[in-house]
Amino acid sequence: MTFDLSRRGVLGAALAAPTLVRAAAPVTLLNASYDPTREFYKNFNTLFAAEWRRTTGGQVSVRQSHDGSGKQARAVVDGLEADVVTLALAYDIDAIAQRGLIAPGWQARLPFNSAPYTSTVVFLVRKGNPKHIRDWLDLVKPGVQVITPNPKTSGGARWSYLAALGFATRHNGGDEARALGFVRGLYHNVPVLDTGSRGATTTFVQRGIGDVLLGWENEALLAIDEVGPGQFEIVRPSMSILAEPPVAVVDKVVDRHGTRRAAEAYLKLLYSEPAQDLAARRHYRARSRAVQARYAQKFPAMDLITIATFGGWAKAQATNFADGAAFDRIYQPA
Amino acid sequence: MVALATPRVAGGVAPRRRPWREPSVLPGFAGALGFTLLYVGLIILLPLAALAARPWEHGLQGVLDAILKPRTLAALRLSFGAALLAAFVNVAMGLLIAWVLGRYRFPGRRIVDALVDLPFALPTAVAGIALATLYGPNGWIGAALARGGVKVAFTPTGVFVALLAVGLPFVVRAVQPVLDDLDASLEEAAQTLGANPVQTFARVILPALAPALITGFALAFARGAGEYGSVIFIAGNMPGVSEIAPLVIVTRLEQYDYAGAASVGLAMLAISLLALVAVNAVQVAMSRRGGR
Numbered sequence: 001m002t003f004d005l006s007r008r009g010v011l012g013a014a015l016a017a018p019t020l021v022r023a024a025a026p027v028t029l030l031n032a033s034y035d036p037t038r039e040f041y042k043n044f045n046t047l048f049a050a051e052w053r054r055t056t057g058g059q060v061s062v063r064q065s066h067d068g069s070g071k072q073a074r075a076v077v078d079g080l081e082a083d084v085v086t087l088a089l090a091y092d093i094d095a096i097a098q099r100g101l102i103a104p105g106w107q108a109r110l111p112f113n114s115a116p117y118t119s120t121v122v123f124l125v126r127k128g129n130p131k132h133i134r135d136w137l138d139l140v141k142p143g144v145q146v147i148t149p150n151p152k153t154s155g156g157a158r159w160s161y162l163a164a165l166g167f168a169t170r171h172n173g174g175d176e177a178r179a180l181g182f183v184r185g186l187y188h189n190v191p192v193l194d195t196g197s198r199g200a201t202t203t204f205v206q207r208g209i210g211d212v213l214l215g216w217e218n219e220a221l222l223a224i225d226e227v228g229p230g231q232f233e234i235v236r237p238s239m240s241i242l243a244e245p246p247v248a249v250v251d252k253v254v255d256r257h258g259t260r261r262a263a264e265a266y267l268k269l270l271y272s273e274p275a276q277d278l279a280a281r282r283h284y285r286a287r288s289r290a291v292q293a294r295y296a297q298k299f300p301a302m303d304l305i306t307i308a309t310f311g312g313w314a315k316a317q318a319t320n321f322a323d324g325a326a327f328d329r330i331y332q333p334a
Numbered sequence: 335m336v337a338l339a340t341p342r343v344a345g346g347v348a349p350r351r352r353p354w355r356e357p358s359v360l361p362g363f364a365g366a367l368g369f370t371l372l373y374v375g376l377i378i379l380l381p382l383a384a385l386a387a388r389p390w391e392h393g394l395q396g397v398l399d400a401i402l403k404p405r406t407l408a409a410l411r412l413s414f415g416a417a418l419l420a421a422f423v424n425v426a427m428g429l430l431i432a433w434v435l436g437r438y439r440f441p442g443r444r445i446v447d448a449l450v451d452l453p454f455a456l457p458t459a460v461a462g463i464a465l466a467t468l469y470g471p472n473g474w475i476g477a478a479l480a481r482g483g484v485k486v487a488f489t490p491t492g493v494f495v496a497l498l499a500v501g502l503p504f505v506v507r508a509v510q511p512v513l514d515d516l517d518a519s520l521e522e523a524a525q526t527l528g529a530n531p532v533q534t535f536a537r538v539i540l541p542a543l544a545p546a547l548i549t550g551f552a553l554a555f556a557r558g559a560g561e562y563g564s565v566i567f568i569a570g571n572m573p574g575v576s577e578i579a580p581l582v583i584v585t586r587l588e589q590y591d592y593a594g595a596a597s598v599g600l601a602m603l604a605i606s607l608l609a610l611v612a613v614n615a616v617q618v619a620m621s622r623r624g625g626r
Contacts, residue, residue, distance in 0.1 A: 070588040095590050150571060152585045192488045193571040195584070208472040322589065328405070331573035 026059035027052075027262045032082035034069040034155065034245070035198050036219055040282035041086070047278065048269050052262065060262055068196050069155035076101065076250060083254050083263040086247040088155030090114075091313040093248050101252045115244035116270035117284035120304055121163040123235040124204065124213040124220040131211045135237045136167045139212065140185035147210035148190055149200040151321055156197035156243075160214050161327065162316060163241040166305045170239065184330045205232070216243065218283035221298075225283075242304040385603065388596035400597035405573050406582050410598075412490055413579040414605055417558030420497035421505075424554045425547050427498075428505025435506075436513045450506045453499050458563030465496050466567040488570030493578060496565045501554030508550035509543055516542055545617055552613040556606050 033041055045062040052060040065072065065080070069088035073095050076082050085102075087093055090113070096102050107114045125133050131144055139146050151157040161183065168182035169175075191210065194200040197219055204213040205223050212235075213220065220234050247267050254260040269275055276288040280295040292299070310316035320326045389397045400406065435447050453461060469476040469487040476487055486492050516539065524534040562580040570576040579602055586595035 068588075070590075074587060074590070150585070153581075153588045191570065193573075195566060195571065195581070199567070207467060207470045209470060317589075323403075323586075323591070323594070328573070331405070 026061070027259055029060065029062045029083040029259060029262055029266060030065060030081060031062055031084050031086055031266075032065045032072045032076055032080060033086040034072060034088045035066050035196065036156075036216065036222070037086060037245075037282075038064070038066050040279060040284065043278050043282070044270070044275055047274055048266055051269055051272075052265065062266065068153070070095075070153070076253075081253050081257070082250055083257060083259050084247060084249055084267060086245070088245050089158060089313065090244070090246045090307070091158075091317055092155060093246055094313060096248075096250065101250055102248055103251050106248045107246060109249075110247065110267060111271060112287050113244055114246040114248060116247060116267075116287060117245070117276070117279040118287070119216050119218045119243045119245070119284055120240045120302060121160045121215065121243065122217045122220050122240065123237060124215070124223060124232050125211065125235055127231050127233065129233055129235065133212050133235055136164060136171070136182075136186075139164075139214070140182060140189060144189055144212065145191050145210040146186060146189045146212050146214055147192070147194075147200050147204040148214040149196055150193040151327055153195040154197055154200075156216050156219070157200075158316075158321060159216070159241055159243040161320065162307070162310060163237075163239075163305075164214075165320070166241055166309055167237070167239055180326055183326070187327075187330050217285070217299075221283035236300060236302055239303040239305065242306045244307070382603065385596055385599055389593045389600055391593045396593060397597040397600070400586075400594040401601045405577070406579070406598055406601075408574045409577045409579040409582045410601060410605070412493060412576065413602070414559050414609075416490060416493040416497055417501075417555050417561075420494055420501050420558050421551050421555035423498060424501040424505045425551045428502055428550055428554075429509055429543070429547060431502075432506045432509040432513050436510055450503050452503075454503050458500070458561065459567070461499060462496065462564040462567040465492075465499065465564065469495060469568060487568050488572075488576060490569075490576050492568040492570065493565050493576065496568050497554075497558040497561060500561050500564055501558050504553040504557060505547070505550030508553065509546045512543055512546040544620055548613055548617055548620075552610055555609060559606060560602060 031041060031045075041062075041064055045064070048062060049060050052058060065075075065082065067075070069092045072080075072082075072085065072087060073092035076085060076096050077099050085093060085096065090107060093102065093106065097104060097106055110116070123133055123139075125131070131141075132138065133144065138144065148160050149157040151161040164183050164186055165179055168179035171182070172178040192203060194203055197215055200213060200215060201219050201223050203209050205227055213223075217234075220232075224232050224234070247270060249260065249263045249267060251260075254263045270279075271287065273288060273290065276286040276291040277294070280286045280291050280298070285299050286292055286295065307313060307316060310319075318325065389400070392399075401410075431446075431450065435443060435450075466487055467473050469479070469492060471477065471480050471485075471487065473487070479486055484491075486495055520538055520542075521534055524538045529537065560580060562578070562584075565578055566581065569578055569581075571578075571581060579598060583595045583598050583602075586592075586598065
């Protein structure tokens with residue numbers, strides 16, 4: 001994949017036009033995001049305000065709202081006046097689009113499926129890896145406790161579930177029944193299903209429950225940051241999934257507010273070099289090649305499948321997470 | 335929620351019923367009543383009506399399908415079962431605590447009295463996190479229990495323990511004022527007439543406290559059945575085992591299944607309503623039988 005990520009190219013295109021028109025009046029944007037992006041967007045908003053002032057001479061302030069990804073999507077559907085949404089998975093933005101607030105085809109409007117930064121699913125284990133967890137197959141061993149949130153209530157957990165399913169499908173040569181059997185075994189080793197990613201991290205890190213935390217790479221890196229190095233180790237399995245948290249302008253809202261120009265510039269700036277660097281520092285994988293190279297040690301290359309492997313979110317949702325679908329059947333008495 | 339009969343102290347004379355008008359020296363009955371009805375309608379009835387209207391987009395069949403799923407039924411059973419059990423325990427313990435606070439004077443009484451209210455004041459999520467930490471396999475209590483082979487956190491027992499904490503103040507605060515107003519001369523009279531302490535308690539004190547105890551029971555039960563914040567961290571949330579009914583609602587919302595979520599909500603509302611009506615009926619029956 002190639003895309004011009006140079007600061008001049010993207011910013012120039014995004015911000016040159018308004019400059020010519022006028023020094024814009026003060027603008028306020030609301031960004032509805034999911035939980036783990038809090039620290040990243042706090043810094044990014046400062047970056048955007050500076051860029052906006054530099055290129056338009058105007059004032060912009062961005063307010064943040066954070067909650068579970070699905071909850072945020074529902075809030076926007078129910079009337080939360082968010083100019084942009086930056087959520088955990090495309091399924092949630094699709095849900096907003098289905099209700100007519102975002103134009104169809106939104107995911108093609110920005111590069112890389114509208115996901116300016118990515119993450120993946122990794123294992124976080126305790127110091128010294130006492131249970132010798134190296135890869136997916138170790139998670140179904142008897143006596144191993146896996147901590148991961150409920151995919152029905154957590155966007156991040158859906159990525160984890162699909163990563164496990166993707167591994168198992170490949171491992172079993174495409175045999176679906178056996179792949180689901182593996183996933184079933186994995187969830188039988190889960191002693192507590194938290195409702196969100198942060199909750200699962202707390203269960204594992206603060207309460208000391210479980211042998212391995214299965215979840216976002218950015219959360220795992222953050223946990224190590226917060227607790228201090230030396231207590232936990234990250235294990236990267238032989239394959240995982242490319243988690244793409246997408247962003248979109250909420251068309252109906254920006255047209256009503258007259259904030260489309262600022263909102264679009266805001267999202268485009270996410271692809272700029274400084275923003276990409278910021279994302280990498282905040283534990284997300286950058287799209288920019290230059291930034292990737294700079295952080296190659298922090299983010300080793302991995303064998304990653306994508307959501308396309310499962311036929312897109314609508315299909316993945318219907319076969320795995322819908323009512324009575326594969327995940328529900330794990331908990332039905334056989 | 336059904337209006338709960340205010341606990342009435344034994345011996346109170348029921349005022350003669352007169353439709354529409356209660357004698358009061360203060361004017362403004364029509365305005366006050368009008369405002370009361372408007373406010374109750376706006377704050378309580380309207381949201382409930384919205385809930386009742388929501389789930390019917392797939393017809394009655396859709397509503398029944400959502401409610402009769404084994405997983406939903408298991409969650410309803412857990413939520414209401416644990417709430418019922420916790421309410422019974424809280425009635426016993428709440429009575430004891432109200433008794434100690436009301437009848438004895440000891441240093442630190444006011445502090446204990448204030449502590450009882452803490453579950454009211456604490457954000458429920460904070461209480462939940464504290465409980466999960468305490469009862470978790472590595473918590474102070476959880477570790478000790480684990481050595482004895484008992485698991486509390488992440489089991490249905492955890493739900494019960496959380497609801498004990500949530501419901502206690504409802505019972506204590508319902509019983510306390512009635513107990514304070516209870517005329518000590520009744521007990522003395524019972525003793526003079528030859529009743530032993532057990533008889534005095536069972537035949538004199540308990541009947542006077544019963545309406546208040548039932549009110550406390552109903553409040554603790556209703557609150558416990560719908561409790562989310564303080565339970566969710568300690569429950570474990572395993573579908574069919576330790577998954578509470580409010581979580582089933584959240585899960586359905588997470589799938590944008592508004593109708594399904596409202597169906598389960600409606601079921602919870604109906605069960606709570608039935609329970610409160612039953613409690614009210616018991617109270618009415620008791621006050622008739624009392625016939626004072």
